[in-house]
Amino acid sequence: LLTRIDHVGIACFDLDATADLYRRVHGFEVAHEEVNEEQGVREAMLRVNGTDDGHATYLQLLEPVREDSPVAVFLARHGEGVHHVAFGTGDVAATAAEIGGTGVRVLDESPRAGSMGSSIAFLHPKDCGGVLTELVQAAGGADDRP
Ligand code: CMX
Ligand code: CO
Numbered sequence: 557l558l559t560r561i562d563h564v565g566i567a568c569f570d571l572d573a574t575a576d577l578y579r580r581v582h583g584f585e586v587a588h589e590e591v592n593e594e595q596g597v598r599e600a601m602l603r604v605n606g607t608d609d610g611h612a613t614y615l616q617l618l619e620p621v622r623e624d625s626p627v628a629v630f631l632a633r634h635g636e637g638v639h640h641v642a643f644g645t646g647d648v649a650a651t652a653a654e655i656g657g658t659g660v661r662v663l664d665e666s667p668r669a670g671s672m673g674s675s676i677a678f679l680h681p682k683d684c685g686g687v688l689t690e691l692v693q694a695a696g697g698a699d700d701r702p
Pocket of ligand 2: 563565616640642690
């Protein structure tokens with residue numbers, strides 16, 4: 557059902573400075589940058605490695621673009637750091653429905669637009685051991701594995 561770590565989301569105040577830190581310290585380059593107005597973030601995707609389901613694992617650096625966005629609220633409460641973990645799946649709607657059926661709160665009634673043309677849904681951190689969890693279906697249709 558979940559076939560990779562798609563990304564780890566990291567909240568930061570200054571996207572450019574944090575991307576520079578990850579370049580200098582870790583050697584990761586920005587593979588993609590975009591603004592997601594619905595999520596209220598400017599984000600940079602740093603590709604780390606390919607995965608055996610044919611996709612890849614990234615770091616997702618997140619800078620808020622609105623004071624009332626989830627990442628702005630998180631930064632005000634906790635400061636910079638790990639914000640969420642995202643798992644890849646071939647069918648985000650089906651996976652969200654199946655996990656929701658176990659009693660976990662799914663925060664998105666239907667999948668929303670994520671990074672690089674993906675479809676995403678979030679699971680409540682209080683139902684996932686304190687980890688805000690994102691489900692990701694990569695762009696370009698279903699994976700070969702469900
Ligand atoms: N990780 C772990 N716990 C978190 C958390 C996070 N990122 N954000 C909030 N919490 C905790 C809070 O600390 C709070 O715990 P306590 O009650 O023990 O203090 C609890 O969750 C509930 O908090 P809340 O007041 O009910 O809810 P918030 O207003 O803080 O919102 C959440 C939390 C997860 C519902 C909201 O951030 C959300 O809907 N997130 C999904 C969308 C999102 O995060 N988008 C940005 C990323 C976009 C992308 O990845 O593409
Ligand atoms: Co994310």
